[in-house]
Amino acid sequence: xxxxxxxxxxxxxxxxxxxxxxxxxxxxxxxxxxxxxxxxxxxxxxxxxxxxxxxxxxxxxxxxxxxxxxxxxxxxxxxxxxxxxxxxxxxxxxxxxxxxxxxxxxxxxxxxxxxxxxxxxxxxxxxxxxxxxxxxxxxxxxxxxxxxxxxxxxxxxxxxxxxxxxxxxxxxxxxxxxxxxxxxxxxxxxxxxxxxxxxxxxxxxxxxxxxxxxxxxxxxxxxxxxxxxxxxxxxxxxxxxxxxxxxxxxxxxxxxxxxxxxxxxxxxxxxxxxxxxxxxxxxxxxxxxxxxxxxxxxxxxxxxxxxxxxxxxxxxxxxxxxxxxxxxxxxxxxxxxxxxxxxxxxxxxxxxxxxxxxxxxxxxxxxxxxxxxxxxxxxxxxxxxxxxxxxxxxxxxxxxxxxxxxxxxxxxxxxxxxxxxx
Numbered sequence: 001x002x003x004x005x006x007x008x009x010x011x012x013x014x015x016x017x018x019x020x021x022x023x024x025x026x027x028x029x030x031x032x033x034x035x036x037x038x039x040x041x042x043x044x045x046x047x048x049x050x051x052x053x054x055x056x057x058x059x060x061x062x063x064x065x066x067x068x069x070x071x072x073x074x075x076x077x078x079x080x081x082x083x084x085x086x087x088x089x090x091x092x093x094x095x096x097x098x099x100x101x102x103x104x105x106x107x108x109x110x111x112x113x114x115x116x117x118x119x120x121x122x123x124x125x126x127x128x129x130x131x132x133x134x135x136x137x138x139x140x141x142x143x144x145x146x147x148x149x150x151x152x153x154x155x156x157x158x159x160x161x162x163x164x165x166x167x168x169x170x171x172x173x174x175x176x177x178x179x180x181x182x183x184x185x186x187x188x189x190x191x192x193x194x195x196x197x198x199x200x201x202x203x204x205x206x207x208x209x210x211x212x213x214x215x216x217x218x219x220x221x222x223x224x225x226x227x228x229x230x231x232x233x234x235x236x237x238x239x240x241x242x243x244x245x246x247x248x249x250x251x252x253x254x255x256x257x258x259x260x261x262x263x264x265x266x267x268x269x270x271x272x273x274x275x276x277x278x279x280x281x282x283x284x285x286x287x288x289x290x291x292x293x294x295x296x297x298x299x300x301x302x303x304x305x306x307x308x309x310x311x312x313x314x315x316x317x318x319x320x321x322x323x324x325x326x327x328x329x330x331x332x333x334x335x336x337x338x339x340x341x342x343x344x345x346x347x348x349x350x351x352x353x354x355x356x357x358x359x360x361x362x363x364x365x366x367x368x369x370x371x372x373x374x375x376x377x378x379x380x381x382x383x384x385x386x387x388x389x390x391x392x393x394x395x396x397x398x399x400x401x402x403x404x405x406x407x408x409x410x411x412x413x414x415x416x417x418x419x420x421x422x
Contacts, residue, residue: 001027001028001029001044001417002025002027002028002042002043003025003026003043003044003046003413003418004024004025004038004043004044004046005024005026005046005053005375006023006045006047006051007021007022007023007047007051008022008024008046008052008053008377009021009051009052009053010022010052010054010367011052011053011345011349012054012055012366013350013354014366015366015367015368016368017034017367018346019346022034022035022036023035023036023037024053025038025040025043026373026375026413028416029372029373029413029415029416029417030370030371030373031367031368031369031370031371031372031373032369032370034367034368034369044418046377046410046420048379048410050379050381050382051378051379051410052345052377052379052380053367053375053376053377054349054352054367054375054376055353055365055366055367055374055375055376056086056087056088056089056376056412056414057085057086057087057088057089057352057353057376058088058089058090058352058353058356058357059085059089059090059091059303059304059306059328059331059356060091060148060177060229060231060301060303060359060360061093061177061231061232061255061303061304062078062082062091062093062304062305062306062327063092063093063095063153063306063307063324064078064090064093064120065096066078066096067096067097067108068096068098069096069097071310071394072308072309072310072394072395073308073394073395075109075112075113075120076116077392077393078090078120078306078308078328078393079113079116079117079118079120080392080393080419081306081326081328081329081392082118082328083117083118083392083411083412083419084328084329084390084391084392084409084419084421085304085329085330085331085332086331086332086352086376086377086378086409086411086412087118087328087331087376088118088119088374088375088376088414089118089119089356089357089362090118090120090121090328091121091122091123091147091148091360092120092121092122092123093150093152093153094122094124094150094152095130095151095152095154099125099129100122100123100124100125100146101125101127101129101130102136102137102140103137103141103143104144105122106122106124106141106144106145106146107144109145110122110144117412117414117415119414121145121146121147121148121360121362122146122147123146123147123148123149123152124141124146124148124149125149125150125151125152126149126150126156126161126165126176127156127161130152130154132154132157133158135161135168138165138168139168139171139172142172142174147361148175148176148177148229149165149169149174149175149177150179152179153179153278153307153324154179155179155180155181155183155213156176156178157182157183157184162176162178162220163220163223166220166221166224166226166228167224167226169226169227170224170225170226173227173361174227175227175228175229175359175360175361176226176227176228176229177229177231178213178217178228178230178231179230179231179232179278179279180210180211180213180217180230180232180233180238180279181209181210181213181278182208182209182210182212182213183209185205185206185208185212186204186206186209188203189204189206189209189280190202190203190204190205190276190280190318190319191203191204191205191265191268191280191281192204192206192265192280192281192282193205193206194283195283196265196266196268196269202268205280207234207235207237210233210234210235210238210279211235211238211241214230214238214242215241218241218242218245218250218252221245221252222245222248222250226251227251227253228251229252229253229254229300229360230242230252230253230255231254231255231257232255232257232279232303232305233255233256233279233290234256234260234279234280234281234282234286234290235279235282235289236285236286236289236290238254239254239289239290239293239298239299242254243293243298246298253300253301253359254298255299255300255301255302255303256290256293256294256302257277257302257303258327258330258331258334258335259275259277259305259327259334259399259400260279260282260290261287261291261294261334262334262337262338262400263275263281263287264281264282264283264287265280265281265282266283266284267281267399271318272399273314273315273318273321273397274314274325274397274398274399275325275399276318276321276322276323277305277307277323277324277325278323278324294339294351295342295343300351300355300359301351301352301355301356302331302335302351302352304327304328304331305327306325306328306393307324307325307326307327308324308326308393308394308395309321309322309324309326309395309397310395311396313397325397325398325399326391326395326397326398327398328393329390329391329393329398329409330386330398330400330405331352332348332378332408332409333384333400333405333406333407333408333409334400334403334405335348336348336380336405336406336407337404337405337406340380340406340407345380373413373414373416374413374414375412375413376409376411376412377409377410377411377413377420378407378409378410379408379410380406380407381406382406382407382408383404383406384404384405384408385405386401386402386404386405387401408421409421
């Protein structure tokens, strides 16, 4: 593979080329030359007005459903969705069948994804079958390639198990990922408890169900002196707890989903099942608090929470619809549309590249001559309406279809492969 990227603005705070417009020649997966102008007629050229290039983006929470639920997503279609969204690295959830709760399942994902253009990092289950009852073989999974540990979409309910897990991963400086949700509080809740749920006649789930688990787990992380990451944080009070914990030196971090930033419970008035997610969409006040926390740095990174669902799981009554939204392809467009007036593109790219890798201990790629190309190509100025045809996922359950976006992904270069969006 020989690719010439023409006149691209380099967005990479760690690079001496940051903010400059350069040509980049990639030969056999290696950045061979970076210069003001390069001519090579034998190359495949990428030449677009307004093109930007950064190190490859990373997502920390995506469900690729393989093995066991391949009718929703496979590793191949999940990688295609990731590439379409500009991601070169994705952390895959353990909620498969069988669950990723032993080294053979980790090895299955690692080996099956080797030839794909996206680096897929398995998240090992904390408990066997992700059912919250018995600790899984975390040390073996770590040695086999598990990057972090969590029960994925299943929130760990048992405090005793949680503290054991936090203590266990300390031996290899691992991190536990938790979706904060006390399942014993309003277990039949379908959306955020509030004025809108009352008006719609739908059972609500209070913000307290999230905030109790955040408060509990911060105390457990402090006791264990271990590393904990909350993902899908959705309330102002949760953010308050997390900020206080960080200020106190506790090793906690957090991420937010694009859909919690973009939508609120007001958008559920149409009963759109694509907006049925967990944690549920909150009210306007909490939504505004999330955006403020992203801008001020309280929120460390962005997580797609890519949860593909097949047609039958979404085209049904709201009560019976499954939680989740396909999200990898829409992360950049959704978030940049919200923050471009207040943030630089460098700040957003840092949230998609440096911060997630730092949290989970991955080496940060570079943009310099002689290193392997791990690049995302994008245009922050492009305005467009997101169309269902832009979804590369096997499932199409996205509430972003038809939304106006600013910022579009051109493609990725990774593992000596080039993937361009049409």
